[in-house]
Amino acid sequence: AQTVTQSQPEMSVQEAETVTLSCTYDTSENNYYLFWYKQPPSRQMILVIRQEAYKQQNATENRFSVNFQKAAKSFSLKISDSQLGDTAMYFCAFMSPFSNFGNEKLTFGTGTRLTIIP
Amino acid sequence: NAGVTQTPKFRILKIGQSMTLQCTQDMNHNYMYWYRQDPGMGLKLIYYSVGAGITDKGEVPNGYNVSRSTTEDFPLRLELAAPSQTSVYFCASSYSSESYGYTFGSGTRLTVV
Numbered sequence: 001a002q003t004v005t006q007s008q009p010e011m012s013v014q015e016a017e018t019v020t021l022s023c024t025y026d027t028s029e030n031n032y033y034l035f036w037y038k039q040p041p042s043r044q045m046i047l048v049i050r051q052e053a054y055k056q057q058n059a060t061e062n063r064f065s066v067n068f069q070k071a072a073k074s075f076s077l078k079i080s081d082s083q084l085g086d087t088a089m090y091f092c093a094f095m096s097p098f099s100n101f102g103n104e105k106l107t108f109g110t111g112t113r114l115t116i117i118p
Numbered sequence: 119n120a121g122v123t124q125t126p127k128f129r130i131l132k133i134g135q136s137m138t139l140q141c142t143q144d145m146n147h148n149y150m151y152w153y154r155q156d157p158g159m160g161l162k163l164i165y166y167s168v169g170a171g172i173t174d175k176g177e178v179p180n181g182y183n184v185s186r187s188t189t190e191d192f193p194l195r196l197e198l199a200a201p202s203q204t205s206v207y208f209c210a211s212s213y214s215s216e217s218y219g220y221t222f223g224s225g226t227r228l229t230v231v
Contacts, residue, residue: 111158
C-alpha cells in the first residue's frame, strides 16, 4: 500500500514571502499521480496542483509550483508571494493508475497547517 | 453546475442512533468516494464506488454501509452511531481517469454524543 508523509504539521510565513511544504511518498509503481489540496477554514477541499509521474517537467499554477523528485519520492509545494488567503491546511495526495482495478482512490498525507502572517 | 452536494452540513447524533449522509453529483462522474477527516488528521477512505451497483471497502469501513443505485447518488449509512464516528465526512467524485483528482463536497460535521 502507498503511504504519504508530510513531516511539517505547522508552518508560518510572513505575507509576500515564499514557503515550501514538504511531502514524501512510498510506492513501488513507476507511473502515478500526485496532488496538492488546500483546505481553508471553510473546510472545502480545493485542488491546487497536480503532477503526473511520467512528466519530468514540474507543474506550475500561477504562484504555486512543485519540485518533483521521482527518484527521491519527494513532492514539495512552493508558494511564492504568499497571500493571506493562502492560510489553510495543505494535503499532499497520491493516486495509482486506474488501469489496475482497486487503485481508483487517493491516499492523503496528514496535512500541513500553513499560516500567513500579515 | 452544483458539483458535489452533501447534506446535511451539521448533525448531532446520540449513541446508538442511525442516519444517512446524502451525496449527489451532477457531473456524470462514475467514481465516487466517502472519506472521514478526524481533527488534525488527513482523510481516510471509508467506501468507494466505480459505478452504479459497484461498491468496495476502503481503509475504515466498519460501522458504515453504502449503496450506489444511480450514477448521481452515493449515500453513506451509519448504523448504531458511536463516539468514535465523530468526524467530518467528505464525499467526492472523479472522472474515470486518475489525472484529474477529485471534486469534493463541502463536508458534513457529525458529532456523536
